[in-house]
Amino acid sequence: MERGIEPEVRMVGITYTEITLLNAGDVSNARRGIIKAAEIRKTTVRALVDTGAATLVINEAMRQKLGLGIESVGDVTLADGETEECQFTEPVKVCWKNRSTSCEAMVMVHGDEVLLGAIPMEAMDLTVNPARQEVTGAHGDRVLLLAK
Template sequence: MNISHAGGNGFNDGFREIRTAGDIGIMRGAEGGHQSTREETKMGITYADLRLANDARDDLEELNACAVVDTGAMHLCIPEHIALQLQLKTRSKREVQTADGKSHLVDYVSPVRISMLNRECVTGALVIGNQVLLGAIPMEDMDLIIEPAKLRVSVNPLSPNIPVSMAKGVIK
């Protein structure tokens, strides 16, 4: 996992790095923020670069992170050292079931600002694991999609300029 302070080189330089099981190369990325600037793929797993910040503390620097993108997970998950660096407040404890079927009692921290592809959202995060995991809720909030054939994260092509959200209820 790569974590550095915002403003480091390579984050918005127009290149994306692609790694597959048998091939390593660097390719020119698309301009205009319609795909992530760096993606790694290993056995079908999508990774994407994003920035994390404490939305209540503008005096703290943002962190760059490489996140596993998983629409099967609901929340943003961050390692403990990121929660400490961003000085996030623990709001509550949550019981979390991981892929191996085990339950864990973890901290739920906030407010985390996620920025990527010229989109951002503010959310809470579960403090668990050793790398950042971007789940379905923040992806929906930023109106992002995964392109499965290309194993990359992109903005929703139906709303390329501004995120679209649904605010409809059942009318009786």
């Protein structure tokens, strides 16, 4: 290998996708005319797709940026088997391309990236293709939800 040229590193099984997070209360208030649409607190982030995580996971800085209140506190078992007390926020609107859902977010004190978990992915009818490292619609471009 030529000196100074790094080999391409591909981390198989790790998938990221771009999502937009909005304060769901702000979205409702804008719809009602209480605030202007431009006042909705939102951010677009590169999220780690984590089907082992139940819901959306954010850190404290992201919670504050979106202006989300805390609705509850509970114990959570982490991937390494440790248990940690975490806060859960009021609803966050999660948008991926032409799809969206609202869910609570778990706040990880030591977290440094957003995790997109199984519940919001299922609600938006999304699946992950680890071989191609991409998120796609489980049923193509059309959302298909089962109601039985």
